[in-house]
Amino acid sequence: MSVKELIRFNNFSFRYNSRDDKILEDINLSIKSNEITVLAGPTGCGKSTLLRAIVGLIPNMYEGEYTGDVIVDGIKIRDAEIKEIAKRVGFVFQNPENQIFMFSVERDIAFGLENLGLEQEIIKKRISKIMKTLNITHLAKKAPHELSDGQKQRTALAGVLAMEPKILILDEPTSLLDPKTAMEFMELINKLCKEEGMSIIIVEHRLDLVLKYADKLIVLSEGKVISDDTPENVFDYKKDIIPELSVPFSTKLYRELAKNQMKFTKPVTGVEDMIREVMK
Amino acid sequence: MIKFDNVRYNHPDGTNALDNISLDIPEESITAIVGNNGAGKTTLVKHINGLLKPSTGTVSIKNEDTRNSSVAELSRNVGMVFQNANHQLFADTVKNEILFGLNNFGFNEEFIRERYEFVIELFKLRKYEDISPLKLSGGEKKRVCLASVLAWNPEILILDEPTVGQDELQKTVLLKFINQLHSNKKTVIVISHDIEFLWRLQPNIVTMSDGKIIEIGNSESIFKNQELMEQVGIIPPQIIKIFEGLKIKDEIPLSFEESCKVIKNLRN
Ligand SMILES: Nc1ncnc2c1ncn2[C@@H]1O[C@H](COP(=O)(O)OP(=O)(O)OP(=O)(O)O)[C@@H](O)[C@H]1O
Ligand SMILES: Nc1ncnc2c1ncn2[C@@H]1O[C@H](COP(=O)(O)OP(=O)(O)O)[C@@H](O)[C@H]1O
Ligand SMILES: [Mg+2]
Ligand SMILES: [Mg+2]
Numbered sequence: 001m002s003v004k005e006l007i008r009f010n011n012f013s014f015r016y017n018s019r020d021d022k023i024l025e026d027i028n029l030s031i032k033s034n035e036i037t038v039l040a041g042p043t044g045c046g047k048s049t050l051l052r053a054i055v056g057l058i059p060n061m062y063e064g065e066y067t068g069d070v071i072v073d074g075i076k077i078r079d080a081e082i083k084e085i086a087k088r089v090g091f092v093f094q095n096p097e098n099q100i101f102m103f104s105v106e107r108d109i110a111f112g113l114e115n116l117g118l119e120q121e122i123i124k125k126r127i128s129k130i131m132k133t134l135n136i137t138h139l140a141k142k143a144p145h146e147l148s149d150g151q152k153q154r155t156a157l158a159g160v161l162a163m164e165p166k167i168l169i170l171d172e173p174t175s176l177l178d179p180k181t182a183m184e185f186m187e188l189i190n191k192l193c194k195e196e197g198m199s200i201i202i203v204e205h206r207l208d209l210v211l212k213y214a215d216k217l218i219v220l221s222e223g224k225v226i227s228d229d230t231p232e233n234v235f236d237y238k239k240d241i242i243p244e245l246s247v248p249f250s251t252k253l254y255r256e257l258a259k260n261q262m263k264f265t266k267p268v269t270g271v272e273d274m275i276r277e278v279m280k
Numbered sequence: 281m282i283k284f285d286n287v288r289y290n291h292p293d294g295t296n297a298l299d300n301i302s303l304d305i306p307e308e309s310i311t312a313i314v315g316n317n318g319a320g321k322t323t324l325v326k327h328i329n330g331l332l333k334p335s336t337g338t339v340s341i342k343n344e345d346t347r348n349s350s351v352a353e354l355s356r357n358v359g360m361v362f363q364n365a366n367h368q369l370f371a372d373t374v375k376n377e378i379l380f381g382l383n384n385f386g387f388n389e390e391f392i393r394e395r396y397e398f399v400i401e402l403f404k405l406r407k408y409e410d411i412s413p414l415k416l417s418g419g420e421k422k423r424v425c426l427a428s429v430l431a432w433n434p435e436i437l438i439l440d441e442p443t444v445g446q447d448e449l450q451k452t453v454l455l456k457f458i459n460q461l462h463s464n465k466k467t468v469i470v471i472s473h474d475i476e477f478l479w480r481l482q483p484n485i486v487t488m489s490d491g492k493i494i495e496i497g498n499s500e501s502i503f504k505n506q507e508l509m510e511q512v513g514i515i516p517p518q519i520i521k522i523f524e525g526l527k528i529k530d531e532i533p534l535s536f537e538e539s540c541k542v543i544k545n546l547r548n
Contacts, residue, residue, distance in 0.1 A: 018415055042447045043419030094418045094445070095366060146293050149363045149441075150317025150473075172418070175444045176363070178316045178473050178513040205447060208476055208518055244447040249476065249518035249536075256540055262547060271518050275525035278546055 006033035006167065006199050007054060012068035014049060014058060023049045025223045027068070033199045036190065036213050038231075040204065041220035042244035047203045048094055050220065051169050053077065054201070056085040073167065090165030094172050094203075096156035097144070105147070106131075106140040109159045116163060130162045133188065135181070150176045157185070161192075168192070170202040174209060186213055208248035211269045219245065232267040250274040281307040281467060282328055282436070287337035289323055297323040298334075299491035305469065310462050312478055313471045314502075315488035316513035321471045322363060324488070325438045328469070329358040341436070356385055359434035363441045363471070365421035369413040374405055374424050377413050381432045399427040402453065419445030430457070436467045443474045455480055479503070479517040482534075487512040500532070 009029040015022045023046045031037050039047050052058040056077050059066045070077040073088050093099045102108040106127060113123045131137040134154045144152060153176040160168070168189070174182035190213045192198040204210045211217070217234045219227040221242055227234045235241065235251050237258035247255070254268035254277070268274045282305040289298040297320045305311050313321045326332040327339045330351045339346045346354065362368045371377035378399060382392045400406055403423040408416060413424045422445050429437070439458075443451050451474075458468055458481065472478055478485070478499065485502045487494045489512045495502070502508065503516040504524075516524075519539060523532045526546065533539045 016415070018411075043423070043445060043450055044417040048417060095364065097364065097366065142293070146291065146295070148318045148322060154317065172445060176317070176441065176473070178319075179475055179515045180510075180513040181317060182473070183515060205445070206474065206476070244449050246448040246451070246476070249539075250522060252536065253522075253539055253543065256536075257543060260540075260544075262544065271521045271525065274522050278526060278543055 003032045003034050005030050006073060007031040007201075008069075008071045009053075010069040010071070012053065012070055013065075014053060014067075015065040017063045017065075022065075023223055024053070027223075027225060029218065029225060029228065031199075031201065031218075032216070034193065034197050035215035036193050036200045036202065036210075037216045037218060038202055038204060038207070038210050038214040039218045039220065040207060040245060041226075042222075042242070045220045045244075046223045047220055048171055051091070051171050051201070051203060055089050055091040055169055056080060056082050057091075088165060089167045089169060090160040090163055091169045092156055092160050092171060092173050094175075096149070096152040096176070099156040100144045100152060100159065103143055104141050105136060105144075105155050105158075108144065108155060109162050112159050112163045126162045126164075130158045134158045134161075134185075150178060150181070153177055154181070164196075164198075166198065168198055168200045170200065172203050172205070174204065174206070182209055186210060189213070205246050207246050207251075208270075211248060211251075212272075231269045235269060236267045281305065281342055282469075283338075283340045283343075284324075284327070285338045285340070287327065287334040287339060289320075289327070289332060290335045291323075297491055298327075301337075301491075301493060303486065303493060305467065307467055308462070308465045310458065310468045310470070310481065310483040311486060312481065312483040313469065313486045313488060314473070314478070314512065314514055315494075316490075319488040319512070320491045321488055322440055325360065325440060325469060325471065328354075328436065328438060329360050330354040331360075355434075356432075357434055358436045358438065359429040359432065360438040361422075361425050361429050361440060361442060363444075365418070365425050366414075368425045368428070369421060372412060373410050374413050374416075375409045377424055378405075378428045378431050381428055385432055387432070395431045395433065399431045402430075402457065403427045403450075417445070419447070419450070422446065423450065426454070434466075436469070437461060438469045438471075440471045441473065442470065443472060443477050451477055473514075475503075475515060475517050479519065487514070489513070500534075504532075 009027040012027040013022050014024045041047055053070050054072055060082050100108045102111050109127050110123055136154050139151055174185055189200055193200050211231045214231050217231045237255045250268050250271050258264055264277050284301045284303040287298050287301040290296050315321055330346045333347055371380055442454055461468055482499050486496050494512055495508055503520050533542050
């Protein structure tokens, strides 16, 4: 599948009205289509703010000082209507409770699909398929407040995935999932990207979980982009890394050993890489 | 010191979330609870500070049945940081959020000032003192919750997913702090899906699935038990995967430094 520019930030800055400081400053970024882009950085560095600017919540729902441009799939976000953006972009919030509000899991997933104007038959099929995939079929009739936190997150993810958006934006989507489910979820979005051509941007602290699938890693710190490259290049032992990044154990090992003259064919970003390098 | 005796709990809609739980959590221990989404972890710990009372069976703290005390009484000794920060935050500023518990339990002024300063520095919240906690980022909100509860220094501390939204430096602060609480003879209970964090903490681990306790053990024994991990929905930390992959099964190095040495030797 062809890779082309999907999202562009041009000299973008933003300050929330209730704050004196700029949260994002002079951001210039180009994010490609049909790739998985991981966004990482310290707590409070502006990751969620950047996502809000892509999906149009900024400036539509959050007041503040907005300069520069954000262009998503050819549309200028500042001038676009939320409805227009929502047709292409699916967004899963950091806190699932901001997202699920219908009286049952099943109804909640149906809500977005009905808004797309799909036929009832198709809606039913998609709901049952996604509930099976995310293992929440047994919760179909439960109300959001009757779910565990991880089950809420699964429901929020199901609602957005069922809509099959062209662009999927995920804000710490696995933070409440049990480890096995989190891994299965990453496998799932990897498949959606590689097989169905979905473009995915994901904010995540636990890099051990996502690096394996990442085409690009963007690191943000204090409102600025400090790296934007493949994970291998970002973690090359010759480069510095900010201490706030949760570098996977295998990558930490590689960096330490490589600094002490051990030879590697390329930077290690996962367990399999490390095993291969040592066995060789 | 915390004792569950044949505890069952049914949520109002009939969901059986705890199915005959018997568990002893010793004083001055660090215990982690892990398991699938919906296993009953949050339901379990809500019994310790009395937010929930068992449908059948008993929960007792220092031999005192939780049915005989109010949540307010229990909270003085049992501090709980909720999984979802938004359920905990209510004050207009970060400062008032942290001071609430301290004032409420009637500590003297000097203690309040000292503890306030301590947590505000520890969790790097100084610049947010006068801001509404609801306008903070997800990870910052979590830090405010941790600060508010740690401020009054309870005997028993329950942390439900404390690392969510936290970067590496904050996780390290948290790790050190839990270890320090432990040396100060506190009892700490952590619920976490963050395997890499748990590996560094090396707690006693209670595994749960489907309202039941499946097994209890140290980190190494739990994370080497493939069948158990499958059942309770967890995966091993990278250190175990790497050394099992390298066919070093029995003596897996425990620390980063040791791991470096072992790999160097393998290569040579
Ligand atoms: N208020 C409620 N009403 C009805 N059922 C509930 C309620 N809260 C939780 N449950 C159900 O009880 C079971 C245990 O939930 P609990 O929140 O204790 O899980 P957990 O182990 O903390 O999961 P997670 O890892 O997702 O946080 C789940 O099946 C859940 O759906
Ligand atoms: N609604 C809001 N109003 C004012 N300030 C906010 C709001 N949301 C976030 N912030 C602030 O903006 C900064 C970046 O937040 P955020 O983008 O949520 O960080 P991250 O997602 O990287 O943890 C933080 O300092 C936070 O306090
Ligand atoms: Mg965020
Ligand atoms: Mg829970």
